[in-house]
Amino acid sequence: MASHRPPNYNEVRLHNYVRHWNRTPDLTVVDHDAVAWATEEERQERQKKYGQVARDYYDLTSPILEQGWFSSFHFAPMVPGLSxxxxxxxxxxxxxxxxxxxxxxxxxxxxxxxxxxxxxxxxxxxxxxxxxxxxxxxxxxxxxxxxxxxxxxxxxxxxxxxxxxxxxxxxxxxxxxxxxxxxxxxxxxxxxxxxxxxxxxxxxxxxxxxxxxxxDESIPEHRKVRNWIEFGNGMTKxxxxxxxxxxxxxxxxxxxxxxxxxxxxxPMPWYFAPAGNIWWAWRTPGWTDFWKVFKMWMPFRNVVQNIYRLRYYVGLEPKESSSLFDMMWYCPKGCATGAAMGIFTxxxxxxxxxxxxxxx
The missing domain is CATH 3.40.50.150 (Vaccinia Virus protein VP39)
Known part of the structure; x- marks a missing residue:
């Protein structure tokens, strides 16, 4: 199985990015609680550094996005009959x-x-x-x-x-x-x-x-999903x-x-791909699209995540490999969840x- 890391990946890039969110000093892992339940004060502090946050995000993710998605870093509505x-x-x-x-x-x-x-x-x-x-x-x-x-x-x-x-x-x-x-x-x-x-x-x-x-800002679940999207895409507000x-x-x-x-x-919602919905994937032409969606299917993601954790425990991968995989999941996870709830586009x-x- 080929590594999900680009050839020029450096663990320091992950540290540079997660430091904007983590409440713990350990930058080798993602602080999931801090991501989901970021306070307004924490968000305001990040907004002061919006340029650096975005640069750190894209320095980390651009090679991965191009490798795993396309050279256009955006979503678009599906057109019947097109990939x-x-x-x-x-x-x-x-x-x-x-x-x-x-x-x-x-x-x-x-x-x-x-x-x-x-x-x-x-x-x-x-x-x-x-x-x-x-x-x-x-x-x-x-x-x-x-x-x-x-x-x-x-x-x-x-x-x-x-x-x-x-x-x-x-x-x-x-x-x-x-x-x-x-x-x-x-x-x-x-x-x-x-x-x-x-x-x-x-x-x-x-x-x-x-x-x-x-x-609705007053609904905790809405805030949590909004925070997921911000972290998964390098945004501060x-x-x-x-x-x-x-x-x-x-x-x-x-x-x-x-x-x-x-x-x-x-005929399918745009977010079928980031949601890993393989039941919609077969309706897009070509195995390339199906494979892109299959890689975001939750059971497949869990298997791969566990493989990287095992490789870390036996000394074949740095701890950051599993954390990078974790961090990259927030973009499709947050965007697809928010769109399905009707609170995000x-x-x-x-x-x-x-x-x-x-x-x-």
Whole structure:
């Protein structure tokens, strides 16, 4: 059985990430109680370090995500007759149309990852895309993959923080973000920065993780699932849809349309894969998809977890191997559970526009 660890994995990466959550000094394990029942004070402390938390998360998980998922680090609604990857590409192509992106436009991709969506969108539209990320690894890997795809004349990668964009006022024709602005500790400040660098009348399209209007902070189970999602995805403050709506308006954007895109998924819910639902998996074409889902099936996960624990006890694996496997489980576990409860969506869509300047 091949190791789930990438070749360049370093145990220190796990320590760097779990230290933001653990209450115990032992960084070789995940403090599950601290994750599930994080206090508001602990969450606020993490929000002060949102950039470092996100960098530590992606330094740890990016190679694993690319290896185990795809180069597009997001979810998408399933399309009848298409595989998971094909459904993601189809959604990215549709997203480009909804975002009104066209050839020759200078477009800002906020939180671009290794550029999976940017490559699909650039190939589809011919737009010139500037991908922004706070990860050196994303810039290096994204640049290499984009050059290999023959799209480096359309896409460039820049390291920076979207809370303080390294671009002049009114320098972009459009902007979009796919599951990235959910890392902002204060969305309205991020939205204001985006509004600043957009030209008057420019579109801004947002597809993001969010707690739905059904989320109730007073219900412990809701908070626990929200905390799982934050830990499993390197987030410090997962936004609530009504707050996002008000923040966009408060930042000066006109909200043209909004939609919970997860409701488009058919014939199966999008979260059948992260939930490890093998009874839905056979309805997607190809054994590759079935294997991806099977690896997240709880009985299979438990067997593999026990194998890594045994290997640790006999000295063949470091203790962190089992803990990394544990930590990575929180993303699919939290997202699938929250979506099934109706309190979470990884794909809430806002289509916005910066108002055009009034004529004198």
């Amino acid at each position: 998971i990857e094909e459904s993601m590409i189809a959604y990215e192509q549709l997203y480009a149309k909804m975002a009104r992106l066209k050839k020759g436009m200078r477009v800002l991709d906020l939180g671009c990852g290794v550029g999976g969506p940017a490559r699909v969108i650039a190939a589809e539209t011919g737009a010139n895309i500037v991908g922004l990320t706070n990860s050196d690894w994303h810039v290096e890997r994204g640049t290499a993959m984009t050059k290999k795809a023959g799209l480096d004349h359309l896409i460039t990668f820049v390291k920076g923080d979207y809370m303080k964009l390294p671009f002049p006022d009114e320098s972009f024709d459009a902007a979009y973000s796919i599951e990235a602005l959910c890392y902002a500790p204060d969305p309205i400040l991020a939205y204001r920065e985006i509004q600043r660098v957009l030209k008057p009348g420019a579109p801004f399209t947002l597809h993001d993780f969010a707690m739905t209007e059904k989320f 997962l936004a609530w849809v009504p707050s996002m709506r008000e923040a966009l308006k408060g930042a000066g954007f006109e909200v043209i349309r909004e939609e919970d895109v997860q409701l488009r998924s058919a 990884p794909m809430y869509l806002f289509i916005c526009e910066k108002p055009a300047k009034k004529k004198a």
